[in-house]
Amino acid sequence: MxxxxxxxxxxxxxxxxxxxxxxxxxxxxxxxxxxxxxxxxxxxxxxxxxxxxxxxxxxxxxxxxxxxxxxxxxxxxxxxxxxxxxxxxxxxxxxxxxxxxxxxxxxxxMESDLHQVIKANDDLTREHYQFFLYQMLRALKYIHTANVYHRDLKPKNVLANANCKLKICDFGLARVAFSDAPTTVFWTDYVATRWYRAPELCGSFYSKYTPAIDIWSIGCIFAEVLIGKPLFPGKNVVHQLDLITDLLGTPPLEAISKVRNDKARKYLTCMRKKQPASFSQKFPKADPLALQLLRRLLAFDPKDRPSAEEALADPYFNGLAKVEREPSCQPIPKVEFEFERRRVTKEDIKELIFQEVLEYHPQLLKEYCGTQRPIFLHLSAIDQFREQITQLEENGNKSGVAPIQRKHASLPRPQPRLVKTKASAGVVGIHNADPDHDRQKAATQGVLRWRSRRARQEAASERAGRPAGLRSGLRRALASRRGCGWRE
Missing domain, CATH: 3.30.200.20 (Phosphorylase Kinase; domain 1)
Structure with missing residues (x-):
């Protein structure tokens, strides 16, 4: 046996x-x-x-x-x-x-995750609540000082041990922000499970945002620890906004203006006036200082949310630890994430992952890197398109907005490789042997044709005395292209 x-x-x-x-x-x-x-x-x-x-x-x-x-x-x-x-x-x-x-x-x-801990334990104490939140904020301070946004914080992505030790995991949707980027813009249609998604992201395909999105998610997780169930279990974006405003009240117009999605913004603007609910009634087991901090974490306007470091200094954590002793992280070098802003092939990704594996085999890495040439990657067409969409959105319907130009060239562009070919008449010709160059040239010509056609349409629209409707047109194109509607 x-x-x-x-x-x-x-x-x-x-x-x-x-x-x-x-x-x-x-x-x-x-x-x-x-x-x-x-x-x-x-x-x-x-x-x-x-x-x-x-x-x-x-x-x-x-x-x-x-x-x-x-x-x-x-x-x-x-x-x-x-x-x-x-x-x-x-x-x-x-x-x-x-x-x-x-x-x-x-x-x-790790033995479990916070989702299982919340589900299996109805006898958590105020000390548990405090220690759980402190650990999550301490990790978030470190992550944010590295200019990293996690973007998918939820109880299942917080691992746990029986000794109450928590650890954040699953960085597959995270992004790194770099100071020389013209704007911090990421594709966000799949980011953050809806229940833990900040209101400024509701219904948005793309967004300019800050680390405050992670602070909101931490607030939702902490509230779930306090009451033993999700705080905002929205069935769709409209329902999500209803649940948020039922607790926080109708947000001011300044806060509503930061919601990127047109329909979500209009829905909030036309919403009947709601008064904020009582946090002490919603969270009867919680310490008053805990609720005071929770209100800050769940501020509708992202600018009103504290940073992770500011939250750690809140009176709720007095006597637990000294916030100035909690470690920070140096910003991540841009070269580590060049692949995020470039057009990469399957072979490029395979090479980069293989090199990451070798990081855990130092001698092999040293030998391997001594024989390898660097990978040169190019800014992808979709990244250019996203940046142009954001630039147009920031400038409203104004005509004549120039597309964003590439300002930083940390890696060299490949030179066209010319080879001789025999033409049908026996004449020797020259053509570009680099297919990427051909695709880039075709894409550039397509953009120029689009811009010329768009300029003519806008001129005709102005003569007819009606708006050009650039933003709504782009939204419709995106929704059609991705198969996504308003309700998620």
Whole structure:
């Protein structure tokens, strides 16, 4: 019987690890999670004796967007080292770069997550509430000083242990802001689970925003800890706004103006006047100081929300720790995330992920980087389009708005490679052998034709005495292109 169990366990390990070289370092204990991405097993590290969680993600290069998300997460977790952020211990080396299709990421093992803690414990004390919030804000201070926005904070993305230790995880949707960027604009249609999404993002495809979006999410999580259920479980954007205003009251016009989506803004403007609800009645178990801080975290206007550092200095945490001792992080070098603003192929992403794996194998990394040429990436057409949309939105319907120009060139552009070809008549000609150059040239000509046609349409509109309707036209095009309507 014992022999059969041993064989079964060995077969399980072989199936899990495939041909990965350092698989014999770990002893698989049990499967603790499964999903469309792959599975997670608990294991014992034979070198250190500690228990770890090994996440196997299969076929990571099947979709470039999924591979980019994995790259983003493993990069950020390598760069953000903090006691309240989950740690990557190791990434296993694939059999070869050519056969690299699965990735095995070794994390520190956490017992549960905050979602399960809230669901299973109805006897949490005020000390629990305080310590949970302090840890989340402490992690957020570190993340934000690195100019990183998490963008998907929710109870399931806060891991927990029985000793009340919390750690933030899942940085797959996070983004890094850089000071030389003209605006901080990210594509946001999939960002932050709706229940934890800041009101300025409701219904928005794109948005200019600040770290205050993460502060709102932390406020929603803290409120859920206090009452044992989600605070704003909206079924759609309209319902979400109704729930928010039922608690906070109708926001002032200045705050409404910061909501990016036209329909959401109009809905709030026309909404009947609501008075704020009583926080003490909504959260009867909470300390008055906790509710005072919660009101600040859930301010409708993002400028009224405190930073993570300011929240840590709130009187609610008096005596818990000294905020000035909590670590900050240096801003992340821009070169680490050039791939976010460039057109990348599947092979580019594969190369970048392979280099991230080698970060956990220093000697191999040193040898590998000595033989590799740098990857040169180009600003993608969709990034240019997003920036132009944002510029147009910021300037309203004014005509003659020049598209944003590329101001920073940290990487060189490729030079066209010219080769001789034989024409049909026997004449030797020259053509550009770089297909990217051809595509870029065609895209540029298309933009010029679009701008010329748009200028003629606007001139005709002005002569006819009616508005050009640029913003609504772009919105319709986006909604049609992405298959997204107003109600999510």
């Amino acid at each position: 014992q022999n059969n169990d041993w064989r079964k366990k060995k077969a399980q390990e072989m199936n899990f690890f495939a041909e990965y070289g350092d698989a014999n370092r770990y002893e698989i204990l049990e499967v603790i999670g499964k999903g469309s991405y792959g599975l997670v097993c608990s294991a014992k590290d034979k070198q250190t004796g500690e228990k770890v969680a090994i996440k196997k993600i299969h076929n990571i290069f099947e979709h470039t967007s999924d591979a980019a998300r994995i790259l983003r997460e493993i990069k950020l977790l390598r760069l953000l080292r903090h006691p309240d952020i989950v740690e990557i211990k190791h990434i296993m080396l694939p059999p070869s770069k050519k056969d690299f299709k699965d990735i095995y990421v070794v994390f520190e093992l």
